[in-house]
Amino acid sequence: MRGVLTNKLERLSDQWFSLVLLSPTAFLLICFALFPIGYSLYMSFHNVILSRPGPYAFIGLRNYLNIIRDPVFVNSLWKTAYFSTVLLIGSTSLGLAVALLLNKSFIGRSIVMSCLLIPWAIPKVVNGLIWKWIFDGNYGIFNALLLKLGIIDAYKFWFAESPVIGILLIAIASIWKNTPFVVLLFLAALQTIPRTLYEAAEVDGANGWQRFIHVTVPCLRSALTIILILQTTWAIKLFDLIQVLTQGGPGDKTMVAYYYIYRQAFDYLNIGYASAGAYLVSLLITLLAVVYYKFLKGSERR
Amino acid sequence: MGSLKIKRAVKISGFYTIVGLLLAWLLSPFLWTLITSLQPYECLVSVPPRLELNRLNLGYYCILFSDEQFLTALKNSTIVILTATFISILLTALGGYAVGTFRVRGFSAIMFALLSIQLVPALALLIPLFVLFKTLNLIDTYAGLVIVFLVFQVPVGIWILRGFFESIPHELYDAARIDGCSRLGAFFRVALPLARPGILAVGIYTFITGWNDLLIPLTMSVYKTTMLTVYASSFGGLYQIDYGGATAVAVLSAIPTILLALIFRKNLMQGLTAGAIKG
Numbered sequence: 001m002r003g004v005l006t007n008k009l010e011r012l013s014d015q016w017f018s019l020v021l022l023s024p025t026a027f028l029l030i031c032f033a034l035f036p037i038g039y040s041l042y043m044s045f046h047n048v049i050l051s052r053p054g055p056y057a058f059i060g061l062r063n064y065l066n067i068i069r070d071p072v073f074v075n076s077l078w079k080t081a082y083f084s085t086v087l088l089i090g091s092t093s094l095g096l097a098v099a100l101l102l103n104k105s106f107i108g109r110s111i112v113m114s115c116l117l118i119p120w121a122i123p124k125v126v127n128g129l130i131w132k133w134i135f136d137g138n139y140g141i142f143n144a145l146l147l148k149l150g151i152i153d154a155y156k157f158w159f160a161e162s163p164v165i166g167i168l169l170i171a172i173a174s175i176w177k178n179t180p181f182v183v184l185l186f187l188a189a190l191q192t193i194p195r196t197l198y199e200a201a202e203v204d205g206a207n208g209w210q211r212f213i214h215v216t217v218p219c220l221r222s223a224l225t226i227i228l229i230l231q232t233t234w235a236i237k238l239f240d241l242i243q244v245l246t247q248g249g250p251g252d253k254t255m256v257a258y259y260y261i262y263r264q265a266f267d268y269l270n271i272g273y274a275s276a277g278a279y280l281v282s283l284l285i286t287l288l289a290v291v292y293y294k295f296l297k298g299s300e301r302r
Numbered sequence: 303m304g305s306l307k308i309k310r311a312v313k314i315s316g317f318y319t320i321v322g323l324l325l326a327w328l329l330s331p332f333l334w335t336l337i338t339s340l341q342p343y344e345c346l347v348s349v350p351p352r353l354e355l356n357r358l359n360l361g362y363y364c365i366l367f368s369d370e371q372f373l374t375a376l377k378n379s380t381i382v383i384l385t386a387t388f389i390s391i392l393l394t395a396l397g398g399y400a401v402g403t404f405r406v407r408g409f410s411a412i413m414f415a416l417l418s419i420q421l422v423p424a425l426a427l428l429i430p431l432f433v434l435f436k437t438l439n440l441i442d443t444y445a446g447l448v449i450v451f452l453v454f455q456v457p458v459g460i461w462i463l464r465g466f467f468e469s470i471p472h473e474l475y476d477a478a479r480i481d482g483c484s485r486l487g488a489f490f491r492v493a494l495p496l497a498r499p500g501i502l503a504v505g506i507y508t509f510i511t512g513w514n515d516l517l518i519p520l521t522m523s524v525y526k527t528t529m530l531t532v533y534a535s536s537f538g539g540l541y542q543i544d545y546g547g548a549t550a551v552a553v554l555s556a557i558p559t560i561l562l563a564l565i566f567r568k569n570l571m572q573g574l575t576a577g578a579i580k581g
């Protein structure tokens with residue numbers, strides 16, 4: 001039987017042979033990725049609310065118009081933007097600094113490299129539980145630390161303070177988890193820079209800072225683009241931390257866009273509405289990716 | 303001469319201070335959680351925080367292991383993620399071999415499709431899949447969960463593995479073919495052994511990201527197939543929570559992935575950065 005199969009495969013051209021190998025994957029992705037994506041576009045034009053019996057009426061763009069006028073959603077987009085900015089600046093700058101540090105060889109470097117993988121490897125849910133305990137309003141060590149330093153005079157429930165503070169703390173938890181991966185990407189890029197470039201710059205009389213600006217930074221452009229794209233996508237898809245830390249509360253103070261869409265879909269079964277929101281978020285991610293990509297291409301030409 | 307030596311010593315100690323701070327930043331949150339999970343209850347509810355290292359015990363872990371729900375979640379996670387990882391390795395190895403080795407017409411279209419699927423946020427796919435699975439009766443089943451995990455894991459896997467297969471010199475295949483190997487034979491005898499580090503990296507990566515995922519089991523299972531992350535997240539919430547249980551479940555859920563990451567550090571770093579930089 002097996003012989004017959006291999007014989008049949010053997011008679012195919014390279015083209016068909018590789019398509020046969022790809023066919024299970026293609027089947028999987030067409031049925032469970034491509035079709036659902038199309039189906040959700042269809043649902044976003046219909047008033048699909050699963051808690052009510054169908055059939056659901058065609059309502060055109062009304063889901064889209066409603067969600068962009070929904071004050072909670074608009075607000076949640078601003079919070080997402082704020083979170084993304086803090087995460088992007090924090091993890092990229094910290095990641096670059098650590099990568100430059102680890103690009104040297106020193107005793108104990110491999111220990112640091114191993115420790116770097118710990119925040120990366122733990123589940124995001126666990127990250128949430130860890131920081132929930134640290135930031136806790138009754139017994140958290142963060143409060144104890146600030147009290148000791150004299151910054152506050154009584155323990156605080158930080159997530160209830162204000163969206164600015166609440167989201168900032170969530171961003172700190174996120175930076176802790178995400179920075180190691182950024183470090184790895186920067187490190188990989190740093191190691192591809194040929195040593196001769198630095199030597200040439202040194203011969204030309206460039207000091208350490210000038211070598212960093214004129215040799216290191218240009219060589220990191222493509223890594224930087226990838227990091228920006230990945231980090232932005234992650235930031236927009238902020239979910240696990242919110243679910244564990246605040247569930248969007250109190251009073252929508254930490255409600256970010258992705259979590260709001262989840263709530264609409266799976267708590268209220270407001271599927272059409274949530275699909276429209278999910279489409280808008282996907283569009284946003286694609287748009288940002290294209291912008292970053294253009295930024296890379298543009299700076300390469302220079 | 304002496305002052306130079308002192309200058310060097312200052313420089314080195316400064317450097318290691320920074321390294322020490324970095325290690326503290328990387329390790330302390332998890333260590334604090336670990337210590338908390340081993341401390342008696344009075345230490346958790348004390349202001350300021352108390353440390354009684356001579357009274358460490360496994361009390362919260364005992365409570366967890368006698369909790370039926372925890373054991374079910376642990377079992378479900380293990381079954382679903384191991385199955386998904388195994389199938390995923392199979393599909394990605396075949397797919398990676400196909401696109402990485404042969405000149406396929408429509409190559410760029412295939413790669414573009416694989417990349418675009420990765421760009422789609424999970425939620426955009428999970429909402430329609432939820433509706434679809436409701437009609438197919440796949441909600442709260444192992445099969446349903448495995449399918450959804452595969453949809454998210456296989457495109458990334460092929461993307462990473464393609465690079466490994468591409469880097470195998472084509473002369474090796476030609477030699478194998480001349481010796482009478484079929485294309486499938488060349489896959490098993492030439493490509494697979496040479497791409498093993500890549501396949502290992504993809505396998506570990508798939509296991510870790512699957513094990514760590516919350517959104518998929520949260521939306522695709524109800525109670526029969528609850529997975530560990532969903533169980534752990536139930537310790538969260540806005541107000542007062544059981545920190546003994548929360549920290550213990552946090553440590554237990556993180557142990558498998560931390561261990562895997564540390565054991566396969568070299569493979570993982572190679573695989574991760576190769577995929578990202580090629581993309």
